[in-house]
Amino acid sequence: MRKEDLIITIDGPAGSGKSTIANQLAQRLDGRRLDTGAMYRAFAFEAVSRDIEEHPRELIHLAASFTLSIDADGRLFVGEKDVTDAIRTPDISSWASKISVIPEVRSALVPIQRRLALPGPTVTEGRDQGTVVFPDAPVKFFLTASPEARARRRHEELTAKGTVIAFERVLADQIERDARDENRAVAPLKRAADAILVDTTEMTIAQVVDFLMEKITAVID
Numbered sequence: 001m002r003k004e005d006l007i008i009t010i011d012g013p014a015g016s017g018k019s020t021i022a023n024q025l026a027q028r029l030d031g032r033r034l035d036t037g038a039m040y041r042a043f044a045f046e047a048v049s050r051d052i053e054e055h056p057r058e059l060i061h062l063a064a065s066f067t068l069s070i071d072a073d074g075r076l077f078v079g080e081k082d083v084t085d086a087i088r089t090p091d092i093s094s095w096a097s098k099i100s101v102i103p104e105v106r107s108a109l110v111p112i113q114r115r116l117a118l119p120g121p122t123v124t125e126g127r128d129q130g131t132v133v134f135p136d137a138p139v140k141f142f143l144t145a146s147p148e149a150r151a152r153r154r155h156e157e158l159t160a161k162g163t164v165i166a167f168e169r170v171l172a173d174q175i176e177r178d179a180r181d182e183n184r185a186v187a188p189l190k191r192a193a194d195a196i197l198v199d200t201t202e203m204t205i206a207q208v209v210d211f212l213m214e215k216i217t218a219v220i221d
């Protein structure tokens with residue numbers, strides 16, 4: 001298969017290791033990584049900035065004109081605004097999950113994802129990449145880990161950034177978010193029938209990356 005056509009999808013719940021793994025795979029493949037959760041976060045951030053996060057009609061209106069861009073350093077912009085760091089808060093995690101149930105918001109972001117993914121090789125991560133956005137991707141993974149392990153990773157990440165938050169709060173938020181992401185009507189978090197399931201609870205990052213690389217190499221060689 002031509003490298004330019006290679007799209008690898010990684011879906012899974014929060015804290016399953018998708019972002020770290022996607023970054024490392026993209027480096028190994030000399031390709032790029034698409035963080036689709038960041039796009040839903042950017043939309044939620046803009047909605048909160050406009051104070052419309054609880055108003056479906058206005059959210060749908062915003063979706064119709066929403067534009068995103070990513071610069072050469074991978075920084076994410078809504079219009080002229082660099083939102084890369086501001087979207088990484090527990091509050092925006094929760095709003096992104098709530099707002100991403102709106103079909104019109106998803107319909108606005110999916111074409112952007114498809115456009116940014118080509119040419120490959122591209123490693124794209126999210127909740128619906130293997131099921132809805134790239135159903136024909138030649139290699140698909142679904143990462144998971146126990147709820148406690150995922151919440152522990154998230155908690156460590158937030159603490160390292162200086163965010164003071166109790167572990168129990170991270171776990172409770174995560175359980176709520178998983179349930180919403182899995183049960184929404186449109187593009188729920190779900191393993192594609194042809195996605196390889198990887199439980200990362202007891203694995204190191206290097207082990208996961210090596211395992212996924214083996215599977216990818218088998219397809220591209």
Ligand code: DC
Pocket residue numbers: 014036037038040041093096097100125126127128129177181
């Ligand atoms: O991966 P993340 O935690 O940054 O994603 C934030 C939220 O965005 C997640 O709770 C659900 C939503 N999301 C989605 O609906 N579809 C995607 N492909 C990626 C994220």
